[in-house]
Amino acid sequence: MTRTIDFYFDFISPFSYLAQLKLPEIARAAGCEVDYWPIDIPEAKIAAGNYGPSNREVLPKIKVMKADLERWADRYGVPLNFPASFDCAHWNCAVLYARKHGRAEQFVTDAYRRIWGQGIDPRDRGELAACATAAGLDADALLAFVDSPIGQNEYRKARSQAIQRGVFGAPMMFVDDQIFWGNDRIDFLSDYLTK
Template identity: 75%
Template structure:
């Protein structure tokens, strides 16, 4: 039976940007399926009982986080630019449309490249439409899904299921009963999967 890596992410998360670059290769090498599940980080924190401020509101923490992100970008040899806004809910919801079309991997990669690689403004619907096209999706169909009660209900359902499972932030990867939090735990994830083959 093929095993599954459940990848929980939010497009506002730069560390999820880093994780999604490596996860497809880890899944390929270990013979796993990779499933993409969008969440809402502020909502996930509250669901887990964490009412603290966001990283952006804690000056010493954001300073260290920025340094770490720049180190990771150099290590992975990738561009890293903070997006013009953090309005990513529509992009998260759009992932579910991409999943239905069998294009989740392509959409997530293209979206992260735009949001954190190029620093676009995720609130710009034209950017979302362009991303859909780049991922081989129908832009009109994607926007219609995101704006529909069906799409919004599906996104609420996925988030609710994630929080019941214990998702409290992102990136977070589940395999079996094991949980791996953060892009810096990907070595542990790969090690675990390799041992279980």
């Protein structure tokens, strides 16, 4: 049986963008599969008892965080551009449609390229449709799923299951009985998988 890495992320998370750049390659090298699970970071934080403000609201913290993000992007040799908004709920929900059609990795990779690589506005439905098409999905069907009660219910259920599992932020990677939180733990994950 193939080992699975459960990857919990939210498209508002730039550190999840960075982790996604490395995770598929690490998984393949270890003979693992990545299972993509979208969450809502603010909801997960509150469920875990973290009522503090978002990083974007703490000016000294955001200054240091931006510098760290730029360092990581430079190390990985990728672009990093803050998106025009942080309204990513439809994109998160769309992952569940991509999962059903076996295209989650392709969708998530291209979505992150658009949102954090190019800095697009996630509220732009044309970008969401283009991402679906680029991932080999039916764009109209994906948009209909995202807007449907079924899609919204599936997204609520996925978020609830993540919270019950103890997910409190993103990115979080679960494999076996181990939990790795943050892009800066990706090397620990790789080491664990190769032992």
